[in-house]
Amino acid sequence: MSILNSILKTFVGDKTKKDLNSIKPLVAKINEHQKEYESLSNDQLREKTTYFKNLLAEGNKSHLEKIESLQNEVMQTEDLDQKEALYKQIDQEEEFAQTEAESILNNILPEAFAVVKETARRFVENKSIEVTATPFDRELSQTKPYIQLTGDKALGPTLGMLLENPSFGIWFTMTCSLLVVLRFIKVKLQKCKQGKEKPL
Numbered sequence: 001m002s003i004l005n006s007i008l009k010t011f012v013g014d015k016t017k018k019d020l021n022s023i024k025p026l027v028a029k030i031n032e033h034q035k036e037y038e039s040l041s042n043d044q045l046r047e048k049t050t051y052f053k054n055l056l057a058e059g060n061k062s063h064l065e066k067i068e069s070l071q072n073e074v075m076q077t078e079d080l081d082q083k084e085a086l087y088k089q090i091d092q093e094e095e096f097a098q099t100e101a102e103s104i105l106n107n108i109l110p111e112a113f114a115v116v117k118e119t120a121r122r123f124v125e126n127k128s129i130e131v132t133a134t135p136f137d138r139e140l141s142q143t144k145p146y147i148q149l150t151g152d153k154a155l156g157p158t159l160g161m162l163l164e165n166p167s168f169g170i171w172f173t174m175t176c177s178l179l180v181v182l183r184f185i186k187v188k189l190q191k192c193k194q195g196k197e198k199p200l
Contacts, residue, residue: 026110033114034121042122042131048115052108059104063097128155 037045067090074086122129131137133154141147141154148155 029110030113030117033111034117037114037118038121040118042129045115045118045122046131048111052112055108056101056104059100060097063093063100067093067097130155 037048040048070086070090070093074083074090077083077086130153133141133149133152137147137154138149141149
């Protein structure tokens with residue numbers, strides 16, 4: 001088997017090395033953005049999430065409005081042929097919206113991962129994370145001991161608090177894992193569409 005592997009590597013190359021080389025440009029972009037984000041305040045860093053959501057919403061706004069308009073037309077007509085034609089248009093718009101969303105997500109991927117990386121660095125290197133309290137922070141503070149309010153500020157969980165609060169540790173781990181799983185599913189679906197792999 002080792003001889004076969006050597007022969008394959010000679011003609012095909014080492015797949016692991018090829019995979020690593022293919023993502024090096026992406027890693028470089030992530031690291032570049034992360035360095036930029038080091039100068040941001042905690043509030044500014046947290047606002048990046050809102051920025052990403054707004055980009056996605058704005059990019060799909062016209063498609064979603066069109067879909068809503070078509071759905072209203074479906075409810076207003078009794079003609080079955082017209083309903084079928086409208087549903088086809090809805091399906092088409094949903095495909096356009098998905099394509100647009102995938103394009104936006106791919107474009108912001110380096111920045112999004114850079115935000116995660118910088119956030120993780122601050123969790124590890126700081127004794128506490130202070131941000132301006134949002135309504136959601138205030139709601140969480142009523143049931144979660146690791147969210148502390150001081151005036152208009154909220155002290156968020158750090159690595160130490162994470163270790164002391166298993167419930168948060170589980171949530172944090174699941175969130176990070178979900179990001180990886182979603183990315184894997186996305187790549188898997190793309191390969192299935194291209195006929196390169198069987199469906200999950």
